[in-house]
Structure formats: structure tokens, C-alpha cells
Amino acid sequence: MHRIWWKILAAVLVIYTSIAGLLLEVPRLAILNETIRNLYFHVPMWFAMVVLFTISVWYSVRSLSTQSEADDIRAVESANAGIIFGILGIVTGAVWAKFTWGQFWSFDPKQNFAAISLLLYFAYFVLRNAIDEEQKRAKIAAIYNIFAFPMMVVLLFVLPRLQDSLHPGNGGNPGFNSYDLDSRMRMVFYPACLGWILVGYWVYTLRFRTKILENKQL
């Protein structure tokens, strides 16, 4: 029990925020209307992705000094899980954009930069596949991962602020906290972030454990 409490917590939080996010009252605003509920699903994806990529970089740094295979697998699998959340983030964002901006993909800076930061991690996987020798692969992929991480931070958190974007919270547009006057949305938003981050971590541990088992059978 003491080891699975956080899994139960993750499941409870995600179920609660999915139901409450769709049913509870939200501020009524022009254009946004009910799509403001996307905040509970779209933003936590990015938080989960950033947390998973941070775990990935952490294990990449460790695998450079320890040279252990487990650290390398941890780095890859958390990047893999992070990519899943990144794609989900882009998809939920595109669906939201269809109903508020009128198009799934309008080449908004925020959308473009998110797509490029995913490209960074696809390049990481291509690099891994290009090297056959395992120890060399672990080392070089770790180096690229550490090299790419600051660039992802610049892409997602610095550049969109310098450009005109339609995205809430960028380019002079108000973020959600200015709509959420009575903190009603925070009651759902913060649990949603925590819940999805925990689910992401869970996905990563599962992937890691299956990979270890697969390697043992070889």
C-alpha cells in the first residue's frame, strides 16, 4: 500500500478533474465560452511533458558519470513518455484553436515553437537509432539530450513571450488567472496538473520496467 498510494492519488485526481472540469461552473466569456474548460486538459499536458523531460535530462547527466545502462533506459523512457504528453498537448491545443481561432493550425508562434521542440526530441530518437553500439549510443544520446534541453526551454518559455501570439498569457493576452476571480478554476486546475504529472511519471515507470524485463530476456 505504501508504494502505490501515489498511483491511487493520480487516478483519483484525474477522474475528479475530468468530471469536475466538464461539469463545474466556469466564467462565461465571449469567444472562449465553454472552451475555457480546455485549460484543465491542455495545460497539464505541457506540465507533465516538461517534468518528464526534466527527469530525462537528470538521468542523462547521471548516465554520463555512472555509465550505467539503467540510467540510460530511464532517460529514454521518460523522454518517450514526455513525447506522448507533448503530442497530446499539441492535439488538445489544436482542437481548442479550431473553436476559438477558427483553424486547427494557424501557424501561431506558440504552436510553431511547440512543434519544433517536439522535433528536437524526435531528432534525439533518430540519433539513438543511428548508433548501434550500446555504450556509445548511451553516451552520445545523453550529450544531445542535455544539449537540447536548454533549447527546448528557450523555445517554449522565452521566445513566445517576445512575439505576437494569440495564445492566452502571451503577446499581451490575459492568462487564465485574470478570468478566475473567485479561484473556482484553481480548485480543478491545480489538482489536474498534479494528477497528470503523476500519471506521466507512472507511464514512465511502467515503460522503464518493461524495458528492463525485455533486456533481461535477451
Added chain:
Amino acid sequence: MQLAQQVKHLIKKEIILEWRSKYALNGVLLYVVSTVFVCYMSFQIIDKLTWNALFWIIMLFASINAIAKSFLQESKGRQLYIYTLVSPAALIIAKTLYNSLLMIVLTVIALLFYSLVFDFPEGADILMYFIAAVLGSLSFSTIFTMVSAIASKTGNGGMLMAILSFPIIIPVLIVLIKFAKNAMDGLDRSVSLDEIGLLAVINVIVMTVALLLFPYLWRD
């Protein structure tokens, strides 16, 4: 200062090697000149936006071609020899400095030739555009040097060089194009301070990360 000595000798070696064959310099110059020429034949007259974008696209591919060779073309034996003599920090600093030097020379020549064929648009702040070009060549060389070091460790470096470097260079390129466009529209110089700061920060981050990581990368 042993490190400074080593860096100095390595840069000298690179320059002498380049001067003997003049391969990179002439090759890339020919590439730039012929691309500009082809563009001139097909565009004849271009507007401001295209002028700027075209220049940076030409510079992007020229710099990939020029810098990719810095690690990819070193033979295994010579690399081993260098590795026994100098520290990894000296090697990466020397390569980056030499590539920056090469890129600045290339960029200045390319910009001169480019503005000869396509006139500078009216009202452009030429000095500021020049600074943008120099900063751009610096950023290209710091990033591409490290990526070329990574790519050279894999079997098929040339292909990976493009895949690995494009996602990293795109944010830099976006900032550069914005900066260059400000200069081109002749906006007040204080408008571009943000971009200069961001480029400087990116360059510092890349250089630090490269310095920290290269010692792990160079040993096989």
C-alpha cells in the same frame, strides 16, 4: 596559461591547414556566389521581406557546409594524435573560435556580394544589419561546432548533421530574422536590444554546455 597556449596552437594549425587547401573558404564562397546568382536570375527584383529571408537561408546552408567539416573531415588517426596532445576544453574552444572566425569572414564577403547583386533596401540601417550578420555567424558557429562533434561520432555524419542541428538552430534563426528585419526597416536601435540580449544568452548557454559536455564526447 597552458590552455591558452594550446588553443592558440590549435587555431594556428586550423588556419594553416585551411590556407594550404583553401577548400572550405573557396567551396563555400563559390556556393554563396552561385546561389545568389541563381536567386538573381529567378527573382530579378525582390521585396524587403524576401531579401532578408533569402540572405539568412543562404547563410544557413553555407554555414552548415562550412562547419560540418570541422569534425567530420578529421581523420581518425589525426584525431587520436590531437587527443593525446591537448585537453578537450582547448580543442572545443579552438574549433569554435576558428569556426567563428571563418564564418565572420564568409558572412562579410557574402553580405557584400549579396548587397552588390540585390541592392540594400532603402532606409535600412546598414551598420545594424551588419551586426546582425556577425552575431548570426557567431551563433551558427557555436551551435554547429558542437552538433558536428556529436554527429561525427555516429557512422553517417552528414545526414545526422542536418537532422540534429535544424531543430536547435530554428529558434536562433527566428530571433536573427526578427533582429535583421528591425535593422532593415531602419527602426530605432534600442528596439533590437531584446534580440541582442537573447542571442548573447543563447550563445553563452551553448558554449557552457559544449564546454561541459565535450570532455565526455571526445573519448571513444
